[in-house]
Amino acid sequence: MKDALAHAELIAVLTAVTNDEPRVMTVSKGEALPSGPFEVEHRSLQAGLREWVNEQTGHPLGYLEQLYTFADRDRAPNNKARRTISISYLGLVREQAAPGAGAPGWHGWYEYFPWEDHRDGRPAALAAIAEALNAWAVSDPSRRDHRQKRVELSLGLNGAAWNEELALQRYELMFEAGLVTEAGAPDEAETGRPMFADHRRILATAITRLRAKIKYRPVVFELMPESFTLSHLQHTVEALAGLALHKPNFRRLIDQQELIEETGEMSSETGGRPAKLYRYRRAILEEHALSSTRLPLSRN
Amino acid sequence: MKDALAHAELIAVLTAVTNDEPRVMTVSKGEALPSGPFEVEHRSLQAGLREWVNEQTGHPLGYLEQLYTFADRDRAPNNKARRTISISYLGLVREQAAPGAGAPGWHGWYEYFPWEDHRDGRPAALAAIAEALNAWAVSDPSRRDHRQKRVELSLGLNGAAWNEELALQRYELMFEAGLVTEAGAPDEAETGRPMFADHRRILATAITRLRAKIKYRPVVFELMPESFTLSHLQHTVEALAGLALHKPNFRRLIDQQELIEETGEMSSETGGRPAKLYRYRRAILEEHALSSTRLPLSRN
């Protein structure tokens, strides 16, 4: 094999949900995701990441999964002769004060992606975005139809439904159309706050991944405290999905899965009728293999 | 950032389904997956991979997605001072004669994972594997219960259902128990054919990913010829999933989704009543955004 050397870097997208807002751990006053070099001493990529996240932020790190590996030539100001490979990870944590070396801070997802929060209906920002994207689509007659379809489907226009899992697709579309490149643009309220290099794209990747994952694996509980009410759980899921859910059906869904059990305690924090407190049944992971099917199996 | 240099390598898992058998493109007589260095000239990881797959195998490459990035210290015989980072990709192709430079060849998935093919019921190999894993579980009294649960769920023992998506989990379990390390073991019929370094684990990763993906995204069609019968389509899905499907329900599922349309032609290759030929409606991808929900949405 030819000698192909590259810089190797690890990037962490640490997410928590605090006060029903999804947040991401950042450095540089919210301008960048925490990252560090992958060194020879590290046993594995995961181990390397855990090590310096712990060092830089002191934040305990539970769930961790690999997200994606980036290495495009033009993704960042760079040494031309040598590439940087960035391996990103998604981590789920319960937010704590974390006085680490890198002056870490938490920022809401929707600072960076204002158009992604549909809990109170379609955000106002979407109208302007849709208009700008349409202008972009029309600007190239040869690709117009195809582009318009993409815009329609991504943004949920003309009868198409909003699909919260398309967060990355939407960001890439806006990027392609030149709506999100410039830092410090005047319309950040609409196009969201920029980040260093391609960190915002990485965050979009994480959002898409997590929004997909909460549907078929009980990862939300990594973000919940030891005991919680059903409403709290629902609001956490809603925060991640950026969608409002139907309360009775959410409850039914949860107890069908038998993922949680009552603690016996009650909480009366919310003003109305006191709510039962629940805890996650870790054992469930070992009992049911978390069925998956969706294929029309045949038994015999 | 500290200077952290590493070798960067790209590994391809190219899969096709031929004669109702899922196959993978290999080099070295089936002992390794095709791989090559990631070079400075490459525009991106994907581009780099496409380039030398084309060079080495001449095989046209349609669908391609990133699989996983590996860099464990002890994954391969290696220069101690310098790590190798391997970025793996999953590609789906229609198999063709491919006279490339690396003497490429196709081998069936189930040569490497005989226990994964359940189309004709539980493979005989599973009994011995279950026994060996149980012995391993019992061998450590302190972790016995936990290990036994893992074995049960992974292999579908004691009333647990077989879950085809756990292919990687099963391989890792067997690896941990020392059942699959040695090359050229006498019992390859049971524990499968080994591969170079961790290539077999990468293949297991690909299988798991693809088995999950066929359920919610119409990727099967990347493996199908221009026109095909419903049975052919079903057999292809069955080959990948390693499961037998219920014919009437499979058909219903397919035409609910409106993914295909009749060509008007018929095929009488199969001996019985001639079957209608269908083609994939590419347009569908642009029409429906391929809904995903599974969350109890609230409309208002």
Added chain:
DNA sequence: TCCCTTTTACTCAGTTTGAGTATATGTGGA
């Protein structure tokens, strides 16, 4: 002609889902 094989077309009960309504149980103010 009739049997064999495979495709295609229905049926039907049981379960899951979307949507909405009704009842309980606290708090705080009149």
Added chain:
DNA sequence: TCCACATATACTCAAACTGAGTAAAAGGGA
């Protein structure tokens, strides 16, 4: 003290979807 108010919790019901199975159609070949 009692009544609004805000939640929490509990049902209901029709429509859609699934699992499982049966029946009819249409070729080829003995």
